[in-house]
Amino acid sequence: MDDYVITVLSNIGMISFIALSAYLLLLTGEISFGQQAYFGLSAYAAGAATAMFQMPIWAGILVGACAAGIIAMVVGALTLQLSGLYFSVATLAFAEMARLILLIVEIQVEVDGEMVGPEGANGFHGIRWMFERDISLTEFMLLIYGLLALTVICLLLVERSRLGSVLRMLGSDDLLAEMQGLNTVRYRILAVGAAGVIAGVGGALYAHFTTYVEPQFFNVMLGVHALAYGLIGGLGTAFGPLIGVAIDVGFLEAIRFIQGYRMIVFGGLVAILLIFMPRGILDEERVHRLKAVFSRRNHARA
């Protein structure tokens, strides 16, 4: 594989994390326009951990993901009083606030005679873990897909469990869920925290893959895309948002001649799907049907 293909595949993998993060919240019925903030904050935190404090990569990812999860839970506790549109606007406001703060944060430390750290609007250079350890792009891609597989497996297990049903209950009728004896606020905070962690893992990987992050990358368009991936790919299973990412980054990247029209095609695709398949390609009904087909096949084999 040439570097270009590996880069595209790695991008698909890293963007998948933020898509899964937004998807988890979509399941609970919350539309967040702010998941890019956790992706971005974690990119900075993880970058700082390895570049400024010489931590190993796994610790960097852990620091980034935990920071994102904790901030998400705090923001969640403050904003979950709000419902529907108000929650969406609050998440957007928080994400913009976080991005603007990153634009002015300047903390530099000296590492091997060089100044490293976030430089406000100039971004955060020198997250060179990959080069220092001589890690190839292919190896890093494997790390991305390993962690992505782990995340997807966790989400699939959650979806099969009682917790998954509870999250979908919150998404379809909050009050009715509360009437079943579910402490809906606690489950929601758990969900925003987990969504923060997932976005955070993606952000931490992103910082180390590109070696350089800047606040501008974590703007609202990233969050809007993250939402769209779930809505395109489907809300019936965690594979849905992955299909969404593959369609956008993969397919649209492949047909390069539309280059300048990519956003138009993407926007049109979202609009068409929302009209004809409001809950995406792999929505709950199709997932049910697919499951039925597979279980019948297994029965036949047995």
Place this chain on the structure above:
Amino acid sequence: MLEVRRLGVSYGGIRAVEEVSLEVRPGEIVSIIGANGAGKTSILNAISGIVPPEKGDILFEGESIGGLPSHAVVARGIVQVPEGRMIFGTLSVEENLQAAAHQSGRFVLRRHDRPGLQRLFPALADKLDSPAAGLSGGEAQMLALARGLESGPRMLLLDEPSLGLSPKLAEEVFGLISRLRDEGLTILLVEQNVRRTMALADRAYVLESGRITLHGTAAELMSDERLVSNYLGIPAPESLNPSSEEAQPC
């Protein structure tokens, strides 16, 4: 077991329940009957914590539960099965049941308890994997009831369980309610089908414009003229004069 004391409920300044006091004793089926808008559902919603009581108090087994959040009320052992067969359509039947089963109660009707499900809800036992959205009206109501039992309540608040069901299915629901009482549950029942409800209930309260106007045992109320004429649609005896009817020209 449950005592509602001088309860008042308002929605945005509009009074739905003026002042209601009622009592439900262990093992009873108590019914609240009244016209649409009399405040029946508001009483249930206040008990289950969906709306806070504006005044008065609600005691369950001697402890005040007025104003507790819904999930805390469920944890005490009171479950409301709301009107309109509210189920989670995108989830399968089993997922609907499973998610609510967080307290290990006496009635846990999940897959491992197929006999229990088979006995009380035979229609659901074979449909555990189907999406709940595909259930018929009767099945959906059975699912709502079954789900209400999942958290192991001691008391059920049933809001119009027979609404919109065919007479045959409504009969099944009433049969089930009486069986649940036999299993030891206490039931507060809100119903439009007064005749059928009175055959089932031990006692009943008649609610008009947010106030209790009559209460007593089912037998007492069924012999009360006002109730019979207002809620059973049978004209008062004086207008039953056959001669006056015959006098009408066709």
